[in-house]
Amino acid sequence: MKKLEKPKSEDALCDLVKNAIGNKQTLKIIGGGTRPIGNAVVADSVINTSAIKGVSIFEPGALTLVANAGTSLEEIQKLLATENQHLPFEPADYRGLLGTKGNSTIGGVVAGGVSGPRRIQVGAMRDTLIGVRFVNGEGVAIKNGGRVMKNVTGYDLVKLMAGSHGTLGILTEVAFKVLPMVEKSNTLLVRGLSDVDATIVMSKALGSPYDIAGAAHTPAQNTKNSYAVTSIRVEGFEKSVAYRLSQLKEIIAQEMGSSIIIDVETNAKKSSDIWKSIRDVTPFHNAKGAVWKISVKPTDGAKVVNALSAIMQVKSLYDWGGGLVWLLVEEDTITNAEIVRKTVGNVKGHATLMRAENDTVLKIEAFHPQAKRLANLSNQLRAQFDPHGIFNPQLMEKTSTRTMLEAG
C-alpha cells in the first residue's frame, strides 16, 4: 500500500514536496480521483489535495469565485446556485464513463481541462479560469493570474496549468469568472439525420445569430428510438428563446427540406437531462470496448467516423457542433488504436484514449503524440516546473526521455 498524504494547507503541501525531493520519491497527484485520464502513473506516494478546501471569495456582482483546489465541485455548484450563477463551461462528470467513485474537486476539473457542451458558446474551462496558485516541483508556491477577468500581467501560466494533469505543479487555489444562469433553456431535436447532415445542420445553427448554447448529435445506434437525434440548445430570456427556436426551425427546414421532423423539448428538467447525458457520455457507460475522445475541426468529425466505420466496429457521439467526437471502438486492439490515431492525425486533430478494455492503455500513449518540437517544448517546460521529475511521472508522455530525479 502506497503512502497517502492529505495535506490541509499549501504550506504543508510545500513541505511534503520538499520531503519527496529529499527522499527521491515520485508523487501521484489526485483531487477527487474521479477522472483518471492519461497514462497510468506509478509513483512512490499519493498526494490527495481534497483537504485543501474552502471558498475564499464569491462576489456575484463581480462574477468572481475563488476557491481552494480541493473544494468539491458539488459544493461550488451549490454555492453559485444560491445566487443563480454557475460555472458556464458545464464541467462533465466522468464517473459513469470511467467507472470511478468519489467527489470531484475543482482543482481536478482544472487539471483535467474538463469542459462540457456549453463550451461552444461561452468558452472552455481554460477560458473562464482567471487565476491559479500552485506548488511547483521544488516545493515553492507560485501565483499567476488573479481574480479579475482582464489581466495580461506577465505570462499566462493560468492557461498552461489548465489541462496540465498535475504534471507541472499541484494546484492549491483556482479563480473563475462565473456567469448568471439562464432564465430558460430549451432544446430543439431534429430526427433522423445522417452524421454528415447533422454536421451541416449544426454548422448552420452555430453560424446563425441565435447564440446556440449546445449542438450535439447522437446517431441512431445510441438512441433509445430507432432514429438519430440532433440536439440544439437555445438559452436566454423566455420570449427570446421562443423567437430563436422558431427562426432555427426555419433555417433547418430550408436546409433539410420541410419533411424533416423537429421537436422541441420545453420541459426544463427533460432538456437539462438531454445535455447531462451528452456531457457525461452516458450512452457509453458500461459499454464494452475502448473509449476515445477526439478533437477535430467540426466538419471533420463525421468524416473521421465514416472512415473508421469502414475498417472497424465503432459507435460515435458528437458534441461541440461535431468538433468533439466520443468514439467507442468495440474491439480494443493496438492495431485499431493506431488506425484511430492515424485517421485523426490525417485531419490534424487529436485523439485521447479515455478508457481501455484491454491492456492497450499500457502499450500506447493515452494522449495524442505531438509534433517533435512541440513535444520537446512540453517536456522542457515540465523540466522547468518540476526539475526533479516527481509529479505524475509519464502521465502525459510515457516515452519521455526525461530521467526521473536526475537532479535529486
Add this chain to the structure above:
Amino acid sequence: MAHINMPEPDQQIIARKREIVAELIKAIGKEGVIHEPNETIAYECDALTAYRCPPLAVALPKTTQEVSKVLTICKQIGVPVIPRGSGTSLAGGALPTADSIVLGVARLNKVIEIDYDNRLINVQSGMTNLSVSGAVAEGEFFYAPDPSSQLACAIAGNIAMNSGGAHCLKYGVTTNNLLGAKVVMMDGEIVEIGGGQLDAGGLDLLGLICGSEGQLGVVTEATLKILPKPEGARPILLGFDDPEIAGTCVSDIIKSGILPVAMEYMDGLAIKACEEFAKAGYPTNVEALLIIEVEGSQEEIDEQLGKIKRIAKKHKPKVMRESESAVQSDLIWKGRKAAFGAMGQLADYMCMDGTIPTSKLPFVLKRMQEMSKEYGLRVANVFHAGDGNLHPLILYNANDPKEMQKCEEFGAEILKLCVEAGGCLTGEHGVGIEKRDLMNVQFNDQDMEIQMRVKDVFDPDWLLNPAKVFPLKNSQSRRGNYREHYRENYKASE
C-alpha cells in the same frame, strides 16, 4: 531624461552593422531591409512615444520562411530581435534598442482561408484587427476582440499582448478567440500549434504564447474564431451625479442575470472631452456616464433594455437615454473609441490600464481623485466597467520633464492601488517597458522566476524582445549570456 532604463547596447554588434545588414539582404532581398538612419527612425518607438531609440536595422519579411531566415541569422550572430506588429503598443512592447533588429510583420497581410462552416479564418499575422472583421463581413460574421486601435493594430500584436476591447465582457479577449498559430521559434524552426479544432491538445502552448509579448516566438499566421453577427445591437446611456452609484448600478445589472456585451464608464472630464470631439450626444451635466450595449433581435433588445432600465431607475439616474437609430449608436461608440484622441486635444496624457475587482470600483475611483489633488495633475477615467479594466488618463505637459516624472510617479501609484485592491497592473495593454519595473508589486521573485524559465525554454539566449516584461535586475543574468557565448561561436565558424 525618462526614468525607464534600457540595457546598454552592445557596441560590438553595432560595429558589425554592415555585415548584419548584408546577411539580411541576402536572405530576404533589399526591399525587405531598412537600414539607413533616416529610415530606421520611423521604427524608433511605438505608441509609447516618450521612449525612442532607432534600431540597428528593420527586417520586413514577406513569408513565414523569410521570418525563419531572419531569426536564424540573428540567432547565429546573437542580435536581439524586436518583433513588431503595427507599432500601436501603449506599453513600449515594440521599443527597439540600438543593437537590435526590428522584425516587422506588416508585409504578411493576406487572408489564407475563410471557413464559415467551422466559423474560423486563417490569416497572416500582419493583417489589421479591423480588416479581419472586414474579410468576413459579407458572410455576416465578425472577429470579436475590438481594441480601440483596431483600425491600425495587427493581429500579431493582438496575440503578443492578448488584446481586449470594449466587447470582451461577453466575447472574451484574444486568447479566447485564438484557435491556432504558426510560430517561428528564435532558432528559425517553424511550428504549428492548434488549428481548426477547439483544443490544440497537449499542454496549452497556444495559451502560453498568447500574451507573451513577443518573447517566445514570432507568430506569422493565426487561426481565429469568427462569430455570426448579432441581429442588432443598441446602447443605452445612463448618467449619474455620483460615480459610486454608477458603480453599484453596474454590479446590480450583472447580478440580475443580464450579460450586456459592453458596459463602458466615463467620468465628467472624459465625457466633456469626448462630446466636444465626437458630438455623440453625451450628457455633459453628469459626473459618471455608463454606455451599456445589448444585442439580439429588436424584441430581445427591448426586453433586455427594459430590465436594465428597471434596475437603473432604482439608482435614480439623472439621464437615461436609449439610442434611437443606428446612426446614433455609431456616434455613441465613435465617441467612446475616440476617447483617447479627444483627451489628447486637451493635453498630453499617459494612459494607465490596471484592472480591479468591480466591487472595489467606488473605493479606487475615490482614492484616485485624492491622488490627483496630491499630485496636482488632472486624471480622466474611461474604462470597461463590466470587467473592472480601468483606463485612467493622466493629463500633463510632455515638454516639462518635471511634470512628466510626476505623471509617471502618479501612474505607478495608481497601478499599485489596483494591485492592492486585488487587481493587476495591466488588463489589456501589456507590460512592455512601461510596467516592467512594477512587476514586483504584483509578483514576488519566485512568481517571476517561473515565468522567466518559460522564456528559457522557448528562447534560451534571451534574444527575443529581451529587455521587456521582467525588471532588468531579475532578467540580467539571463540576458547577459548570449553575447559572449555567441560571439565566440561565430568567430569560431568564420
